[in-house]
Amino acid sequence: MKNLLLTTTLLAFTLFGCKQTKQNHVFKNKEKTIVLTFNLDKNQRPFYTISHKNTIVLDTSYLGIDRSDSNFYSNLSVLNVSEAKTIKDQYTLFHGKQKEITYEAKQYTVSLKNEDDKQLNIVFNVSEDGVAFRYEFPKTSDNSYQIKDEKTTFNFNKNTKSFLQPMSKAKTGWEHTNPSYEEHYDMEIPVNKPSSIKEGWVFPALFNTNQTWIAITETGLNSNYCGSRLQYNNTDEALKITFPQKEEVFTDGALLPESKTPWLTPWRVIAIGYLKTITESTLGTDLADKAINMDTSFIKSGLASWSWALLKDDSVNYDTTKQFIDYASTMHWSYCLIDVNWDTTIGDEKMKALADYAKTKDVKLIVWYNSSGDWNTTPYHPKSKLLTHEDRVREFKRMNDLGISGVKIDFFGGDGQSMIAYYHDILKDAANYKLLVNFHGATLPRGWQRTYPHLMTVEAIKGxxxxxxxxxxxxxxxxxxxxxxxxxxxxxxxxxxxxxxxxxxxxxxxxxxxxxxxxxxxxxxxIQHIAETPTGMYKQPDFVQEYLKDIPTNxxxxxxxxxxxxxxxxxxxxxxxxxxxxxxxxxxxxxxxxxxxxxxxxxxxxxxxxxxxxxxxxxxxxxxxxxxxxxxxxxxxxxx
Structure with a gap:
């Protein structure tokens, strides 16, 4: 009883004593295990707290947007807070941890007005396994607006253990290819520890606080927004959403989010619960945009052979590729990946012959492309063939004519709004030509595999x-x-x-x-690209080879x-x-x-x-x- 009274007292102090100006607005999930409280502080800044099973897991955390024309983060007033609305969704994924998924949440919308009499809505979804929220500019306008900064913070207590991957410094690394989400994780560090690279932390970010696990990420990232990351903010004493480095753009493209209104920002996703809850959660796709209208009959997941992983550049030739097609066929794998410089070391004529041969073996071919324009100095090719819609139409039609089933596209340039738009443009054009897509040297996909079912995989890891x-x-x-x-x-x-x-x-x-x-x-x-070679595989016991002939990915x-x-x-x-x-x-x-x-x-x-x-x-x-x-x-x- 004593512990219960203490917990209740702390909860009341945090929810009702932290700088609020008016009555708290309390948002709960159906199970009443997760409670989000919203209010404005003495400076009329919107903030929230979250408790899980009566224990605070996120204390006073701020919300708001700094838009080019107006302040949407202080001196705000509440116009309306909606009643709870039940949101239900059912969808199917072509690959991943779960095929048929049902999502249900209680949705609450807070409508705010700033000093310029302009409106901002904050939409909150509270589900069994977490919280998600996004910003909405609801008024229609032909004017384009730029978001200069997002004021979203996540305020953990000082005893929280964090598992975080540093964001790399743009234009560093091999041939200036950073950032590509390719750093090792810092384990069990304090939330206020700065990254050694000084550029913050990538999503998803994992935390253990008050015996509760929390994973934070974003989803629903459209072409009118930039990818974001977390950085500890000393003023707010909390982790804060921050935008990309100035170099992370498509050639002469935009860095910051810009759009006409109405405008919805990406979802900020907070999975909450036991480690089992977090690991089994599907919130990253639950909140992603629904699948585009496209022909999905060509989409098939599976394993792939791949010569370059261990044999490197010299393996990308006709004879070795034919051996790896035979290897994939023997192992009952669906694909064979052909990597860098194939356009000169193999060429179109022999590539067509390989694709025809692979078809007789029930194997499909995926070929490599360099995404780069001028954002890095990578020498590998084919390069700069996908930069415009016209380029992609020409190249993707060529792939169809050669009998190629998918493309692996490498060396992207970061998370600026123009680079995010480039990803979307590639995926839309590839869908029209029924090509599977694999992004390498790339950003976190943030649920895009739901929106674009032919997006099979993305590197974004030190693999x-x-x-x-x-x-x-x-x-x-x-x-x-x-x-x-x-x-x-x-x-x-x-x-x-x-x-x-x-x-x-x-x-x-x-x-x-x-x-x-x-x-x-x-x-x-x-598509699970297997690094092992035929020589290495055939050294293994028969029972191991048989096991690997029947590995699902969906x-x-x-x-x-x-x-x-x-x-x-x-x-x-x-x-x-x-x-x-x-x-x-x-x-x-x-x-x-x-x-x-x-x-x-x-x-x-x-x-x-x-x-x-x-x-x-x-x-x-x-x-x-x-x-x-x-x-x-x-x-x-x-x-x-």
Missing amino acids: QEFITFFQDIADLQPSHCATLPFTRNLFDPMDFTPMVLDSIPNIERKTTKSFELALPVLFLSG WDQSKFITGYPSKDVVIARQKGDTWFIVGINGENKPKTLQLDLSFISSKDGYIITDKNETFDKTEINSKNLTSIKLQPNGGFVAKF
């Missing part, structure tokens, strides 16, 4: 490519991979390009074989079993009547994990684990798999 180049990055792979299901890969497909079972030239791999074997199921990607549902970011993770994924259970140990020490697989009931299957530098396969019933022993940096896969 296998970096491991093949740098030993220090290979050394960090175990903890890095054990973090990604809770962060980067939480809502959006991730082209980590996983799995090396044999060896990496000039690199000492730190993970076990079973760790690597778990990754194609652990990680979510519409899961019916997924369940979090156990884990902790950077330390370990076990995930269950279902396709039809079959369950795949996979897990990895992110630490260099042996451990035993307890598993609750009661939801599977009783199914016969097998488990593959590490044994003496190779694999061990054991027949097992799911009801008997109650714990698993993992080697240091080890893993396992089970199939029932």
Whole structure:
């Protein structure tokens, strides 16, 4: 009782004593487990707090917009607060952690007026697993307005542990290709710790506060807004939404958001609950824009062979590509990816021959493009072929004529509004030519896979490519991979390009074989590009090869079993009547994990684990798999 009274007192103090000027407006989810309170402070600035099961998880956090013509963040007055409106949505994803998804939330709209008598609405959705909000300028105008700054903050207490990926400095890195969301995560750091790069933190951002987990991201990012990130703001003493660096633009394009009105900004998404709640949440696509009207008959997810991952530039030739087409066919994989410089090392005539040959093997081809105009100095080609609508129409028609099924487009230039518009333009034009799309050297997709179902995957991670180049990055792979299901890969497909079972030239791999074997199921990607070569694959036991011939990428549902970011993770994924259970140990020490697989009931299957530098396969019933022993940096896969 004493603890309950203390919690209630703290809640009342925070909700009703923090600088408010009038009565609080309280917004709850249907379950009444998440409560958002809205008010204006003494300077008429809008703010909110959020509690989860009667415990404050976000304290006084500010809202508002600084628009080029007017202030929408202070000296505001409340025009109206709507009654709760039930929002329901059902949709299907072509790939990801869950196929058929139902979203339900209570929606509240706060209408505000500023000193210029101009209106701003803030729309709040409160659901079972979190909160989302966005800004709306509802009045129709032919004038274009620019948003100079967004005042949104997220105020965590000082004891919060954060798992954050730094944003890189624009125009740095190899051939000036940053930023591409390719840094390692800082683990369990204070929220007010500045990034070592000084450019803030990318989405999704993960927090553990007052025994509650929170993941923050954005979705519904349209071509009239820029991508954003988080930066600790010393004035507000909170993490704040901030906009891209000035260099992050398409050639001579806009940096900041600009649009006519009415105008809706992207959703700010806050998933809230236990780690299981966060990991299984679909809020990142629940709030994304619905799918465009397009022919989806050509969309098929699956695995792909890929020579460049381990063999690099010299492998992009006719003979090696034919071998990798045969490899994909033998493994029952749907795709073969052909990487850089193919336009000269193979050429159109031989590419057409390869596509025709692949068709006889029931394999489809994906080819690489350089997105770049002048925003970096990358030498790889074909380059600068997609910069205008006319360019894309010409190039995509050419791909259709060659029999190509998809494009991998690399080396984008950041998150400025003009660069975000470039992504949308590519996706729209690719849809018209029935081409699958993979973005590399790219931004976080922010739910675009729902809006554009042919967007199969996006890199935006320090993945296998970096491991093949740098030993220090290979050394960090175990903890890095054990973090990604809770962060980067939480809502959006991730082209980590996983799995090396044999060896990496000039690199000492730190993970076990079973760790690597778990990754194609652990990680979510519409097309899972496999790094292992035919030579490396054919060294593996027959039972491992057979397992890899039947790996889905379009899961019916997924369940979090156990884990902790950077330390370990076990995930269950279902396709039809079959369950795949996979897990990895992110630490260099042996451990035993307890598993609750009661939801599977009783199914016969097998488990593959590490044994003496190779694999061990054991027949097992799911009801008997109650714990698993993992080697240091080890893993396992089970199939029932």
